[in-house]
Amino acid sequence: MIKLAILASGNGTNAQQISEYFAASNSIKVDCVIYNRKDAFVAERAKQLNIPAHYFGRKAFYEDGEVLRFLQQREIDWVILAGFLWLVPQDILAAFPDRIINIHPALLPNYGGAGMYGHHVHEAVIANHEKESGITIHMVDKQYDHGRTLFQAKCQITEEDTPDSLAAKIHLLEKEYFPQVIERTLLS
Ligand code: GAR
DSSP: OEEEEEEESSOOHHHHHHHHHHTTOSSEEEEEEEESSTTOTHHHHHHHTTOOEEEOOHHHHHTSOHHHHHHHHTTOOEEEESSOOSOOOHHHHHHSTTOEEEEESSOTTTTOSTTOOHHHHHHHHHHTTOSEEEEEEEEOOSSTTOSOEEEEEEEEOOTTOOHHHHHHHHHHHHHHHHHHHHHHHHHO
């Protein structure tokens, strides 16, 4: 069994979709959810799904290696970032080389980097009158939104679209593709 840890910071719709997708899998299992904001709704979703959810703060991530030890103790194979808004610490990157995957709600390399997350991305895309946006699923390295692209999917933007309606289109793409791309990458 390949064991996944999902890292998330907020609502957790992607964490939920990934967990539901692999619930019946014989080869891939979501072992736990790790979240870094105490009030993140992802914790509630994990509870509903009977998946252990653990909060860790900045010190545990960046100073005393607690998150890395936790991942190692649980014998995690792959780390999935699903709306996780901090840079992955160096010790975790080193322990999981080419084994950390992120999803970004735009067509990288456009609209990526520090501060470009969630709604901020959709606001910038609409403000620039882009005709299309989409999702990028990529390997994680030490820079925000930078590692090797595994997959992209696009959606069209109309004159009527707002940041909210674009976010809804992006969520549909995320739901459709993120679990499948994880599966394909892990099993290839
Ligand atoms: C998702 O749209 C994801 O692509 C984005 O945050 C949202 C989290 O939603 N990630 C980033 O912006 C990373 N830079 P969720 O908590 O409902 O899964």
